[in-house]
Amino acid sequence: MESSAENPVVRVVVQDVTLPEPRLFGRIQSRRITIAPGAESGLHVHNGPVIGSIETGTAIYQIEGGEERVLIAGDLFYEPEGGRIARFDAGPQGVTFLGHFPVGADEESSIEFP
Helix, strand or coil, X not given: CCXXXXXXXXXXXXXXXXXXXXXXXXXXXXXXXXXXXXXXXXXXXXXXXXEEEEEEEEEEXXXXXXXXXXXXXXXXXEECCCCCEEEEEEEEEEEEEXXXXXXXXXXXXXEECC
């Protein structure tokens, strides 16, 4: 659907994630994260889900045991709570992305490197 004078706002669902377990969220913390060119994040796990979008550059994204994907500007990604993220590595130009971290009211988002 395109915008028009009668309908100037167009809303399109671009990502719809079903969480494997219902979870109570008290707030959502959004961060702009920049990773230097070629830097590797290493295997990591978050204590809550992460929803994000690539702003600039590229990243190689892979959930452990899953298929490797190259993310470019405009692409969306989802990291499940407790999921083992094998790769979120910056491409040759680096990468900047917005990460949204839903957490409980008295909880801080965290990352572990097992």
